Amino acid sequence: MQGNEAVSWGAIAAGCKFFAGYPITPSTEIAEMLSRELPKVGGKFIQMEDEIASLAACIGASVGGLKSLTATSGPGFSLMQEHIGYAAMTEIPVVIVDVQRLGPSTGQPTSASQGDVMQTRWGTHGDHPIIVLCPVSVSQSFDLTVKAFNYSEKYRTPVILLLDEVVGHMREKIDLPEFESVERVERIATDVPPEWYKPYGDSLSDVPPMANFGEGYRYHITGLFHDVLGYPTTRLDEIDPWIQRVHRKIERNLNDITLIEEDLSENDKTVVVTYGASARSARHAVKLARQRRTKVGMVTLLTIWPFAEAEISRVARIAKRIIVPEMNLGQLALEVERVAGRNKVVRVNRANGEMVTPQMILEAIEDR
Amino acid sequence: MPTQAEHTEYMYLRPTKKFPNVWCAGCGIGIVMGALIRAIDRIGLEKDDVALVSGIGCTGRMPVYMDFNTIHTTHGRALAFATGLKIAKPKMKVITIMGDGDAMAIGGNHFIHAARRNIGIAAIVVNNAIYGMTGGQYSPTTPVGAKAATAPYGNIEPPMPICEVAKAAGATYVARSTVYHAVELDRFIEQAIRKNGFSLVEAVSYCPTTYGRMNKLGTTVDMMRQLKEDSVSMTAAEKLSPEEREKKIVRGVMHDVEKPEYTQLYEELIQRVQQAQPANLVNI
Numbered sequence: 001m002q003g004n005e006a007v008s009w010g011a012i013a014a015g016c017k018f019f020a021g022y023p024i025t026p027s028t029e030i031a032e033m034l035s036r037e038l039p040k041v042g043g044k045f046i047q048m049e050d051e052i053a054s055l056a057a058c059i060g061a062s063v064g065g066l067k068s069l070t071a072t073s074g075p076g077f078s079l080m081q082e083h084i085g086y087a088a089m090t091e092i093p094v095v096i097v098d099v100q101r102l103g104p105s106t107g108q109p110t111s112a113s114q115g116d117v118m119q120t121r122w123g124t125h126g127d128h129p130i131i132v133l134c135p136v137s138v139s140q141s142f143d144l145t146v147k148a149f150n151y152s153e154k155y156r157t158p159v160i161l162l163l164d165e166v167v168g169h170m171r172e173k174i175d176l177p178e179f180e181s182v183e184r185v186e187r188i189a190t191d192v193p194p195e196w197y198k199p200y201g202d203s204l205s206d207v208p209p210m211a212n213f214g215e216g217y218r219y220h221i222t223g224l225f226h227d228v229l230g231y232p233t234t235r236l237d238e239i240d241p242w243i244q245r246v247h248r249k250i251e252r253n254l255n256d257i258t259l260i261e262e263d264l265s266e267n268d269k270t271v272v273v274t275y276g277a278s279a280r281s282a283r284h285a286v287k288l289a290r291q292r293r294t295k296v297g298m299v300t301l302l303t304i305w306p307f308a309e310a311e312i313s314r315v316a317r318i319a320k321r322i323i324v325p326e327m328n329l330g331q332l333a334l335e336v337e338r339v340a341g342r343n344k345v346v347r348v349n350r351a352n353g354e355m356v357t358p359q360m361i362l363e364a365i366e367d368r
Numbered sequence: 369m370p371t372q373a374e375h376t377e378y379m380y381l382r383p384t385k386k387f388p389n390v391w392c393a394g395c396g397i398g399i400v401m402g403a404l405i406r407a408i409d410r411i412g413l414e415k416d417d418v419a420l421v422s423g424i425g426c427t428g429r430m431p432v433y434m435d436f437n438t439i440h441t442t443h444g445r446a447l448a449f450a451t452g453l454k455i456a457k458p459k460m461k462v463i464t465i466m467g468d469g470d471a472m473a474i475g476g477n478h479f480i481h482a483a484r485r486n487i488g489i490a491a492i493v494v495n496n497a498i499y500g501m502t503g504g505q506y507s508p509t510t511p512v513g514a515k516a517a518t519a520p521y522g523n524i525e526p527p528m529p530i531c532e533v534a535k536a537a538g539a540t541y542v543a544r545s546t547v548y549h550a551v552e553l554d555r556f557i558e559q560a561i562r563k564n565g566f567s568l569v570e571a572v573s574y575c576p577t578t579y580g581r582m583n584k585l586g587t588t589v590d591m592m593r594q595l596k597e598d599s600v601s602m603t604a605a606e607k608l609s610p611e612e613r614e615k616k617i618v619r620g621v622m623h624d625v626e627k628p629e630y631t632q633l634y635e636e637l638i639q640r641v642q643q644a645q646p647a648n649l650v651n652i
Contacts, residue, residue, distance in 0.1 A: 020452060039641040044455050044634060048448065049481040056445045056478075057452030060421070063439060064456025086442055213419055213437040214457045220382075220432050222440035229384055231432060232440075 003141040003167040004029035004071075006174060007097055008037065010145025011069050013179040015186075016095075017043040018066040020057035022050055022076060025109040026165045027099040030071035051076035055083035058094045063221065065212035067149055071097035074116055075106060078123070085124035086223045087158035091200070091208070091246065093187060095148045097161045099168040102353040111353025112165040114276055117331040120160045121305050127243060129250040131257055132160045132305035136279040138172035144259075144302060150185035151257060155249055156207050162304065164327065166277035166355060190217065200242070201228040206249035250306060259302035260311055264318075268297030270365055271319040273312065273336055275301040278325045278356050285361035296365050307335045316340035323348060323364045325356040380405045380415070382435045390429050394588030396547035396573030400494050401430050403550055403571070404463070407558035419462045421450040423475060426501045426575075427467035427494040444475030447482040450489050458631040461561060462488070468495040469507040472528045476508070483537035483566045487630035490560040493530055496573040504578025515582045534568040535623045541567035542623040547574075548595040549619060556621065565629045572599070572617050 001009075008030050011019070019034040021027075035045040044066070048054040051072050058068035072080060077098045087094050100116045102108035116123075120132045131151050135141040145161055152159040190197050190209035199219045201208050211217030220230040225242060227233045250257065263286070264271065274282040279300045289296045299315055301308055312335075316322065322340050324333040325348040337345045348364050350356045381387075391397050408418060420431035424443035431438035437460075441449045446464040454462045471479050471493045482489060498516060499505040506516035508528040515522055531542045541563040543556040553571055560567035574580060574591040585591050595617070602620030605613050 018452065018456065039638045040645060042638060042642075044638075046451070046455060048451070049477050052445065053448035053451070053478055053481070056441065056448035057455070060439075060449035060452025060454075061456040062452075063449075064453045064460075066456045068452070082442055083445075213439075213453065214416060214460050216416055218415055218435055218437050220438045220440065222432070223442060224440070231385060 001138060001174065002029060002169055002171055003135065003138045003163055004099065004169065005033055006138045006141040007071070007145045007161065007163070008033040009176060010142040011095070011149070012037055012041060013142070013177070013182045014067065014146040014149035015184050016067045016069045016149060017041070018058065018061040018068040019043070019045045019070065020048050020054040020061070020068070021070050021072065022048055022054050024073045024076045026101055026168050027071045027073045027097060030097060034069070051079040052082060055080045055087075055094070055096065059083060059087055059090075059092050062092050062094050063213050065215070067093070067153070069095045069097065071099065073099050073101045073109070074103045077116060077119065081124040084130070084158050085126060085128060088124070088128035088130065088246070089223050090221050091156040091210070092221075093152040093156055094158050095145070095152050095161060096158060097163065099163040099165060101165050102351075108353045110165065112277060112327055112355055113351065113353065114164055114278065114327040114331070115351065116162065117304060117326075117328065120162055127247075129157060129247050130160065130305050131155070131157060131250065131303070132162050133259065133302060134162045134275045134304045135167055135302065136276060136300060137167065138170060139174040140302070141167060142174065142176065146182055147259070150183065153187040154185045154207070155253065156187065156210055157250065162276070164277045166280075194218070198228040199230045200226060202245070206245050206252065254306060254310070257303055257306065258308050258311065260308050261300040261302065262297075264297035264299065264315070265295070266318065267295050268318065269295055269320045270323065271297040271299060271315050271321075272323045272325065272361065272365070273299045273301065273315070274325050275304055275332065278327055281356050281358045282325055282361050284358035285365060288358065288362050289365045294365060301332075304332060307339075309339050312336055312339045316344060320344065321346055323361065325361050327351065327356060376409050377402050377405045380408065380435055381433055385433055387433070389433055391426060392577045394576045395426070396496065397427055397430060397494055399547040399550055400492065400553065400571045400573065401433070403553040403557050404465070404492065405434065406554045407561055410554070410558050411561060413461055417460055419453055419457070419460050420465060421446045421453065421462060422465040423467070423470035425467040425470045425499065427465055428470060430465050444470055444473070445478060446470070447475065447478040447489065447491065451482060451487055454487055454489055455631055455634065458488070458635065461490070463490045463492065463561060465492050465494070468493060468497060468509040468530070469499045472508040472530060472533070480533065480537040483534050483539040483568070485630045486538055486540055486565045486627050488564055489566055490557070490563065491566070491568045492557060492560070492571060493568065494571045494573050495530060496575040496579065497527070498575045498579040500575045500578055504575070504582055514579070517578070517582070530570045531568065531622050538566070538627075539568050539623065540565035540625050540627050541621070543568070543621045544570040544572065544617070545619045546572040546595045546599050546617060548592050549599070552619065559621070565627055
C-alpha cells in the first residue's frame with residue numbers, strides 16, 4: 001500500500017474518530033480513504049471550505065472528545081499555521097499530516113521535497129513547543145501515525161506528521177498489526193469535582209488533565225494568554241509560568257519523544273544524518289561505501305522536532321564529518337551545524353523536485 | 369429593583385470570572401449577552417449542554433463571562449471550530465457569537481459554508497458596522513459615506529446584507545432585530561437556538577466610542593434613539609417605497625424553513641454504512 005494509506009490505517013488504529021480536510025495533492029488519498037473508513041467505525045469525516053477551517057474543525061472536535069486528524073500539503077499547510085499556534089496555546093491534542101511537495105507557493109504539486117522542515121518548527125508565530133515525526137517507509141508511516149496520536153494526547157499538544165511526496169505515494173508491502181494490539185494513549189481525564197477543576201493548572205507532569213466539553217466541566221478556552229482557569233490575563237506572573245510549563249512538558253520528555261535509528265560504530269569518522277525519503281538514498285549510499293570498505297555510519301531522525309540535540313552532539317564527538325542530505329537547500333543541516341559545528345557538516349542538497357540520489361551522497365562520503 | 373439573586377442573568381454569569389467586562393460604557397453588546405442568557409433560560413437548557421463559540425473582536429469577548437462550555441477562537445473562525453464541536457457533540461446546543469467584521473469579512477467563507485451545510489448551529493452576529501476593538505476601521509457592513517479610521521474621506525464600499533447572504537447560502541432561520549428592541553431580540557435568539565438547522569440572528573448595535581464619535585452621532589442615548597427611529601418591522605416595511613425601505617433597518621424573521629440538519633444526516637450515513645458493510649478493517 002501507499003504511505004498515505006498507511007497513515008489512514010494508522011489513524012484508525014490509534015482511535016482517530018474525526019477527520020476534516022481540504023483536497024490537495026499529494027495528500028488527498030488520506031482524505032479519500034478516511035471518508036470511506038471512518039463511518040464504518042462510527043467516526044466522522046467532513047470536507048471543509050479550506051485548510052484554515054479544516055484544522056479549526058479538528059480542534060473543535062478534539063474539544064468535544066474526538067481524536068482528530070487533518071492532512072494537507074505545502075500550500076494548505078501554510079494556511080494551517082494560524083491554528084497550529086492556537087492548538088499549542090490552548091493545549092488541545094490534534095494531529096496534522098503534511099505531505100511535502102515542491103514549493104514555494106503552488107510550486108510543483110507532484111514533485112518531492114523536504115522544504116517544510118523549518119515551517120513545521122517556526123511556521124506559526126510566537127514561541128511554542130512542537131513535535132514533528134518523519135517516516136522513511138510505508139510501514140513507518142503507520143507506526144508514526146499511531147505515535148503522533150499518542151504523543152498528542154499524552155502531552156496535550158499538536159503533533160505534525162511530516163511525509164514527503166515520495167513516502168506518501170510510494171507503494172511497499174507492509175504487515176499491519178492487529179489494531180487491538182496497537183498501543184493507544186488517551187488524554188488524561190480529570191477526577192476532581194467541577195468546581196475544583198483547573199484546565200491549565202499545575203500538575204506534576206506539567207500536562208494538566210483535559211476535560212472534554214459537555215462532560216460537566218464548564219470552562220473557558222482562549223488563544224489569549226490565560227490563567228490556570230483559562231481566563232485571559234496580562235499578568236506577567238501568569239504568562240511566564242505558562243510559557244515555561246508548555247516548553248518544559250516537552251523538554252523533560254525528550255527520551256520518550258526523540259525517535260532515532262542509529263547504524264554506527266566507534267570507528268565511523270563519517271556519519272550521514274538524514275530523515276524522510278532522503279534516508280532511503282542515504283541507506284543505499286552507505287551500503288555502497290561500506291562495500292568499498294569505507295567507514296561510514298548513519299543516523300536517521302524519525303523525530304525531527306524537537307531536534308535530537310543530545311544524540312547528534314554525541315555523534316559529533318566521534319565523527320570528523322557529518323553529511324546531511326536533504327531535498328531542500330539546507331534546513332535540518334542548520335540544526336546539525338548548530339550542534340556539531342559548521343566545519344564538520346557537509347550538505348548534500350537538491351531542491352528541484354527530484355530525490356537526492358545515492359550517487360550524490362556517495363560522492364560526498366568518498367570526497368575526503 | 370430585583371436583587372442579584374433574582375436576576376436571571378446573574379445565574380448564568382461565571383462566579384470565578386473577574387468583572388467588570390471589557391466593553392465601553394454604553395456598548396450594545398451587553399444587551400445581546402442579556403438576550404442570549406434570557407433565551408437560554410426560557411428554553412430551560414442545562415448549562416453543560418450549551419457551548420458558546422466566539423471569534424475575535426469586542427463581541428468575541430462575550431462567552432468568557434458566561435457559565436457554559438466556552439471557547440474564544442481565532443478571528444473569523446468561530447463557525448469552523450463550532451462545526452467540529454457540533455459534529456463531535458451533536459446533542460449539544462452550539463451557539464456562535466461573532467461581530468460583523470469577524471463573521472462577514474475574515475469569516476465570510478466559513479459563514480456561507482456553515483449556512484450551506486445547514487449544520488445545527490445558532491449564529492448570532494452583533495452588527496455595529498465597525499471594527500471597534502482595533503479603533504474604528506470600516507467593516508463590511510459600514511454604510512456608504514460613513515467615516516471610519518481607515519475611511520477618513522467616507523466609505524465608498526457598499527455594505528454586505530448579512531441576513532440576505534445567510535438566506536441565499538442555505539440558512540433555515542434568519543432574523544434581524546436591534547439592541548433597542550431587546551424583548552424582540554430575546555425572542556429571535558430563542559427561536560434561533562430552538563431551530564434544528566443553521567440559524568442566524570443579526571443584532572444591529574452601535575459603537576459610541578469609535579463609529580459614533582467619528583460620525584458625530586451624539587451620545588449613546590442618541591444612538592439608541594436612532595436605532596428606534598431608523599428601524600421598522602417587516603409589515604411596516606412592506607408599505608414603504610423601495611427607496612424609503614433602503615434607508616431602514618428592517619426587523620423581523622426573514623426566513624424560516626425546514627431542511628435536514630447536517631449532523632443528523634451524518635448519523636444516518638453512519639448507520640447506512642454500518643448496516644451495509646460491517647467494519648471490515650484489515651486484520652479486524
